[in-house]
Amino acid sequence: MYCPQCATHLAATATRCHECNLDVQRIGQILRREERPDPAAGFAGQMQRWKQQRSSLGTLLVMCSLLVGCLIPIAVGVFNGSDALGAILPALAGLAGLLMVLGSMLLMAADGTILTGDDHSHAAPDETAQREHKSYAASR
Numbered sequence: 606m607y608c609p610q611c612a613t614h615l616a617a618t619a620t621r622c623h624e625c626n627l628d629v630q631r632i633g634q635i636l637r638r639e640e641r642p643d644p645a646a647g648f649a650g651q652m653q654r655w656k657q658q659r660s661s662l663g664t665l666l667v668m669c670s671l672l673v674g675c676l677i678p679i680a681v682g683v684f685n686g687s688d689a690l691g692a693i694l695p696a697l698a699g700l701a702g703l704l705m706v707l708g709s710m711l712l713m714a715a716d717g718t719i720l721t722g723d724d725h726s727h728a729a730p731d732e733t734a735q736r737e738h739k740s741y742a743a744s745r
């Protein structure tokens with residue numbers, strides 16, 4: 606089962622969440638009366654968390670690329686006229702471009718626009734979960 610407060614995965618026998626110390630035994634008893642544990646919901650939750658991680662990591666990389674981009678004019682100012690400038694500038698520019706590309710790819714991956722199977726893979730568990738829930742409700 607999963608902690609309803611912080612979504613930590615807990616053992617079925619757990620009485621308290623080891624992350625936020627929520628009393629999950631009582632809530633678990635109520636939930637078991639409402640519906641059975643659904644593995645598809647856990648999978649969808651993991652996909653959602655992974656999407657959020659990709660999105661924030663992509664944003665972080667784009668921000669880093671802009672930071673490195675800011676270092677280029679600083680390097681020009683500090684090393685103006687010295688031999689070191691020739692080696693540092695292309696490296697910084699290349700690094701900024703690389704970070705920008707990686708960040709953009711992660712942001713697109715988070716939206717599912719470059720992972721072609723992504724829309725189907727997170728639509729399918731929802732439909733399966735709904736079907737299972739309906740058939741379970743009908744069987745009661």
Ligand SMILES: [Zn+2]
Pocket residue numbers: 608609610611612613622623624625626627
């Ligand atoms: Zn918790």
